[in-house]
Amino acid sequence: MAGLELLSDQGYRIDGRKPDELRRIRCKLGVFTQADGSAYIEQGNTKVLAAIYGPREADQNMRNQICHDKCFLNCEYTQATFSTAERKHRSRGDRKGQDMSTHIKQTFEATIQTSLYPRSQIDIYLQVLQADGSNYCACINAASLALIDAGIAMKDYVCACSASLTKGKPVIDINHVEESSDCAELSVAILPKLGQIVYSELNGRLHANELPDVIDAVVRGCKDLFVVMDRTVREHLEETATTFTHS
Amino acid sequence: MAKAILGDSEKWFIVHGVQDDFRTDGRSCESYRHIELETGILSNTHGSARIRLGSSELLVGVKVELGTPKPQRINEGWLEFHVDCSPNAHPVFQGRGGKELSDNICSMLTRVYRNNTVMDLEALGVIPQKHCWVVHVDVLILECGGNLIDAASIAVKASLYNTGIPNISLTDGDEGEVEINLPDDPEDVKHLKTINCPVLVTLSKIGNRHIVDATDEEECCCSASLVMGVTRRGHTVGVRKMGGGSLDPESLTEMIDSGKKIGRQLHISLDKLLKIEAGMSEDIKQTGYL
Numbered sequence: 001m002a003g004l005e006l007l008s009d010q011g012y013r014i015d016g017r018k019p020d021e022l023r024r025i026r027c028k029l030g031v032f033t034q035a036d037g038s039a040y041i042e043q044g045n046t047k048v049l050a051a052i053y054g055p056r057e058a059d060q061n062m063r064n065q066i067c068h069d070k071c072f073l074n075c076e077y078t079q080a081t082f083s084t085a086e087r088k089h090r091s092r093g094d095r096k097g098q099d100m101s102t103h104i105k106q107t108f109e110a111t112i113q114t115s116l117y118p119r120s121q122i123d124i125y126l127q128v129l130q131a132d133g134s135n136y137c138a139c140i141n142a143a144s145l146a147l148i149d150a151g152i153a154m155k156d157y158v159c160a161c162s163a164s165l166t167k168g169k170p171v172i173d174i175n176h177v178e179e180s181s182d183c184a185e186l187s188v189a190i191l192p193k194l195g196q197i198v199y200s201e202l203n204g205r206l207h208a209n210e211l212p213d214v215i216d217a218v219v220r221g222c223k224d225l226f227v228v229m230d231r232t233v234r235e236h237l238e239e240t241a242t243t244f245t246h247s
Numbered sequence: 248m249a250k251a252i253l254g255d256s257e258k259w260f261i262v263h264g265v266q267d268d269f270r271t272d273g274r275s276c277e278s279y280r281h282i283e284l285e286t287g288i289l290s291n292t293h294g295s296a297r298i299r300l301g302s303s304e305l306l307v308g309v310k311v312e313l314g315t316p317k318p319q320r321i322n323e324g325w326l327e328f329h330v331d332c333s334p335n336a337h338p339v340f341q342g343r344g345g346k347e348l349s350d351n352i353c354s355m356l357t358r359v360y361r362n363n364t365v366m367d368l369e370a371l372g373v374i375p376q377k378h379c380w381v382v383h384v385d386v387l388i389l390e391c392g393g394n395l396i397d398a399a400s401i402a403v404k405a406s407l408y409n410t411g412i413p414n415i416s417l418t419d420g421d422e423g424e425v426e427i428n429l430p431d432d433p434e435d436v437k438h439l440k441t442i443n444c445p446v447l448v449t450l451s452k453i454g455n456r457h458i459v460d461a462t463d464e465e466e467c468c469c470s471a472s473l474v475m476g477v478t479r480r481g482h483t484v485g486v487r488k489m490g491g492g493s494l495d496p497e498s499l500t501e502m503i504d505s506g507k508k509i510g511r512q513l514h515i516s517l518d519k520l521l522k523i524e525a526g527m528s529e530d531i532k533q534t535g536y537l
Contacts, residue, residue, distance in 0.1 A: 028537050031536050032335065034302065034336070034390055045290065045291070047536075049333075049536065053338050059338070074341075076334050076341050076342075077496055080306075080385065081331065081383075081385045082308030082309075082310055082385050087310040089329065093341050093342060123334075130291055132291075208482075238318070
């Protein structure tokens with residue numbers, strides 16, 4: 001776009017953030033009553049709802065996936081028709097949705113202690129209400145909170161953040177405008193306390209010399225995100241505990 | 248449809264309770280559960296509403312775009328409905344599982360809004376035969392707690408009330424073509440007149456009596472139900488019988504009469520709430536799902 005600078009000379013991005021600043025993050029656990037676990041997260045204008053069903057007995061049509069020593073995960077990612085600026089009807093099972101679902105499933109297979117739930121199924125459903133960049137990351141964060149709400153054993157929280165490289169500087173938590181530009185886009189999901197990367201995806205071209213800086217920036221972003229998520233979980237726990245003790 | 252599994256004794260308990268005008272949650276046969284409604288929560292849509300009816304939760308987003316008018320109605324725009332069942336509501340909605348339910352609700356909404364008196368479609372026309380506004384109403388079902396049809400219609404009316412169509416100006420361009428100019432100010436919108444928009448009321452027949460706003464468990468016990476579209480003045484704009492049971496003609500007229508009365512009351516409360524919300528100051532933050 002002519003005249004649209006992703007990073008101004010003073011070091012501010014289009015929405016006024018500094019390169020290492022995350023968007024405003026607001027999240028809530030326990031949004032739905034019928035799901036075993038649910039969470040809602042807002043990262044700037046990206047809004048995602050996650051619902052967890054399980055661990056439960058495997059569905060009829062998924063019987064062939066049962067493992068005797070661990071549970072299997074079933075993940076579905078859906079985007080609402082009104083989520084993007086232009087209304088787009090997405091049918092279920094389209095390629096992008098399937099792609100995202102597989103990536104998210106892969107991330108959580110590395111995190112959930114599946115050996116504790118043999119012969120069962122855990123369903124992770126993600127619904128994007130508004131998409132403004134970093135959809136995958138918001139989904140991972142929402143699902144992580146929802147799994148905590150469901151009480152499913154995990155090795156650690158999973159925090160995901162995205163990053164890009166503009167004018168030689170790494171910028172984190174990119175929005176839709178920054179995503180649609182020609183820059184490379186790196187999405188990483190980490191286990192913050194263990195310091196391990198469970199998923200990473202790079203789109204676009206990035207010079208090998210620049211990669212360590214971008215990874216450092218994104219890991220720092222994830223750790224900042226972890227602080228927000230942890231605080232939300234602890235506040236939710238305090239609230240729930242007070243309703244039990246004060247009744 | 249996501250059905251609750253009930254044993255025989257539970258069904259009899261519900262049926263006997265209804266005979267005495269006393270339902271499992273203490274309501275009478277003709278009262279609705281607690282309804283929570285919030286409009287304008289999605290910033291990238293032209294209008295939106297979120298409703299929570301008991302434990303059913305829906306989100307409606309309205310987006311308008313310019314399209315070509317239909318050949319039989321060259322001066323008018325049109326409404327298009329789309330319903331999506333999110334797997335968040337129930338695992339059975341994964342993949343194409345929710346198609347039957349969403350088609351049902353979608354066809355019911357399309358039917359009641361097709362009526363000429365319901366919405367002034369000429370206000371949606373821009374240039375006869377060439378351009379008109381197409382209003383896409385997308386309903387997203389997030390939680391199933393029974394009575395999704397009524398909840399969807401209330402949320403649709405609220406979101407249409409909240410919808411702002413950009414005020415376009417027409418100028419003469421080259422070659423006799425008329426150019427359409429969108430306003431720079433996103434607040435420069437005109438609202439739709441939703442005074443005649445209908446609300447769908449579902450009356451379920453249990454035993455000899457009929458109830459309104461059935462929960463999941465009550466829906467399992469009902470043999471047949473009647474869905475009717477009722478406007479603010481109490482006029483019926485569409486009736487459909489659903490379910491595998493049968494209704495005899497006397498109970499049919501009885502159900503239609505109470506449906507009209509209930510629909511009128513629902514409109515009064517809904518309109519009052521929408522006015523209050525529209526008048527609320529901009530400082531009060533909207534919570535949405537937080």
